[in-house]
Amino acid sequence: MTENEPGRGGSIEIIQREMTAFARRARATAARMHPELSLVSYTLLGHLEDRGGCRATDLAAYYTLDKSTISRQVAALERAGLVERRPDPADQRVQVLHLTGRGTGVLAQVTDSRRVAFRERLAGWSGPDLERFAEYLSRYNAGVGEE
Amino acid sequence: MTENEPGRGGSIEIIQREMTAFARRARATAARMHPELSLVSYTLLGHLEDRGGCRATDLAAYYTLDKSTISRQVAALERAGLVERRPDPADQRVQVLHLTGRGTGVLAQVTDSRRVAFRERLAGWSGPDLERFAEYLSRYNAGVGEE
DNA sequence: CGGGAATGGTTGTACAGTACAACATTGATC
DNA sequence: GATCAATGTTGTACTGTACAACCATTCCCG
Known part of the structure; x- marks a missing residue:
């Protein structure tokens, strides 16, 4: 059956x-x-932009990465001048992470060049096909981590 | 316009x-x-099964990995007893790589458990949706490396 | 035929990304 | 206030990867 x-x-x-x-x-x-921004760094910066800043722990939870990994990634991003840490007045343990101006710029630039690459790659696709593909991918990814 | x-x-x-x-x-x-078989090892074994054995260089070309990377991956797979090397009578430089019995078994097992995972993940999807999604992914991937 | 160029593979070295465990600091709870 | 939880850093280790140098073999041209 x-x-x-x-x-x-x-x-x-x-x-x-x-x-x-x-x-x-x-x-x-x-x-x-983008030799200067790995896929991981890129997604971390993207998250910071979306949220308008957040804590390292939030990044770790969201991306299911160890906090030590996040700590070092953030340290590298800070060293590169893309991210800055601000104290949280409500909790001395916390550092709130924010994009710097430079961070925002680099993120925009990489996002843009990625967008161009995707546009080219998908140039021959019809509008309805793109819509359906986008919908399928979203649906597929939405099912993650729920098992 | x-x-x-x-x-x-x-x-x-x-x-x-x-x-x-x-x-x-x-x-x-x-x-x-599958702690015992990384995504890379898995795809390498899969390729060996598809082709019924091939050379390290072929793997490197197919997956655009450095030959040193392949060399070490293959060494690890051999150490694990999943792959064996056979001399090529026509060319002394070449080692033809083959799955061992154990390699075939492990590959089958991992493939199977992946299949189960995908089936579960896609359980709620209609047949036509699955077909279209598969077609879109194939089309998307086919455009790789042609730029 | 002989010697330089190409091919197949390994090894040395370096780096990114990741995890786990131990730790220090700060906050929350009773 | 003592204890437990949460935030983050640091030490250590492992995987995957690349590049360059190298060795062995084969190919090809003059």
Whole structure:
């Protein structure tokens, strides 16, 4: 009864393979495009921009990375002048992280060049296909971490 | 003239964001699921199975990894008993890499548990949606490395 | 044929990203 | 106030990766 859609398993197989291939490639591609901002740094900066600043612990929780990893990443970003730490008057333990002007600029620049790359890559796609693809990806990712 | 589809840029934005999020997560997820076989090892073994054996250089070219990286990965896989090297009678420089029985087994097992994970993740999807998603991913990935 | 260029692979070295554990500091609870 | 929890840093270790130098073999041209 459950087997009257012969294409279902095949589609899942393809999705699995393609997602795997993409994942394997992604970091290296990103690094090639922006040697000065790894995929991880980029996402961290992006989060800071979205939230208008947050704590290291929040980053760790959001990205399920160890706090030591975040600590060092943030230290590097600070050294690079992209992020600054501000004390939290309500809690002396906390440092609130904010983008600097330079950080905002670099983030915008990288975002932009990524946008261009994606636009080119998707140039031949129809509007409805793009919409559906975007919707599928969102749906797929939304199911993460809920198991 | 090119701007009469207001949704196009938005869709691309979403695709970019979702692909990025997925890429960031993928390795760690894979490692959590199969501590004994990283995403890279997994894809290398998969390639060996597909081709029924090949040379280290072929792996390097296919995955655009440095030959030193492949050399060490293969050494580790050999140490783990998953891969064996056979001399190429036609060329003394070459070692033809093959899965061992154990390698075939481990690969099958990991593939299977990945398949299960993907099936679960995509359980609520309709057949046509799966088909379209698979097609979109394939199309997206096919555009890689052609620039 | 002989010698330089190309090919296949390993090893030395370096770096990024990551985790875990130990720690210091600060805050919360009873 | 004593104890426990939360925030963050630091020491240490491991993986994946690249680049460069190298060795062994093969290819190709003059």
